[in-house]
Amino acid sequence: MTWMVIGLGNPGPGYAGHRHNVGAMVVAELARRAGDGFTATRGMRAETVETRITASGIGVIAPGAQKLILVRSRTYMNESGIPVGKLAAFHQVIPHHIIAVHDELDIDFGTLRLKLGGGDNGHNGLRSIRAHLGTGDFHRVRVGISRPPGRQDPADYVLSNFTKAELPDLAHAVDRAADAVEALVVDGLASAQNTFHSA
Secondary structure, X not given: OEEXXXXXXXXXXXXXXXXXXXXXXXXXXXXXXXXXXXXXXXXXXXXXXXXXXXXXXXXXOOOOOEEEEEEEEOOOHHHOHHHHHHHHHHHOOOHHHEEXXXXXXXXXXXXXXXXXXXXXOOOHHHHHHHHHHOOOOOEEEEEEOOOOOOOOOHHHHHOOEOOHHHHHHHHHHHHHHHHHHHHHHXXXXXXXXXXXXXX
C-alpha cells in the first residue's frame, strides 16, 4: 500500500519562511525523520523522498511497512496539482491515500485539524490538487496560522514570514503536524483526529 504526502508551499529560498509554506516545512520534517534528502524526480516537477512507515516510525524496515512518498513541489502554489497528479498516476496512489499538508487561515495558530475531503476554502493549492485528481476526496492536515491582524490583506499575510516571537510555537506545530501525518497513515483518520483535535 502506497501513501503520498504533499507539503504545500512555494519553491525557492525566498518563500521558505512564509506562512503559506508551513506544509512544506512539515514534509521537510518527515524527510528528516526518515533520514533522507529530497531528490528531483524527472518529469514530475517535484522533489521526492521514497521511504517506508510502520508503527515504529518513518524509515523503519519492518513487517507490514507501507510505502510513503514525501513530495515537495517545484511549482508555485497555484499549480500544486500538477506534480500530485503526475506522481499519483506514476505510483498508482489512490486519492484516499494522498495527504495534503497546508496552512489554514480559519484555524488558530498552531492548532491542527485533520479531515478527508471538503472544499478548498479559497486555498489555491487545494483547488489545483482537486482539479488534477478530478476529486476532492484526499486527506488534509490543516495547520492553523490564524487570520491576519487588523486590515492586512490575507494574500499579503500568507506570503509573509512568521515572526521571531512565533518561531518556538511554529517548531512545535510543525513537529505535531508531522506526528499527525504518521498517525493518520498508521492508525487511520478517526484515531488521529481523536489524538490531535483534543490536544
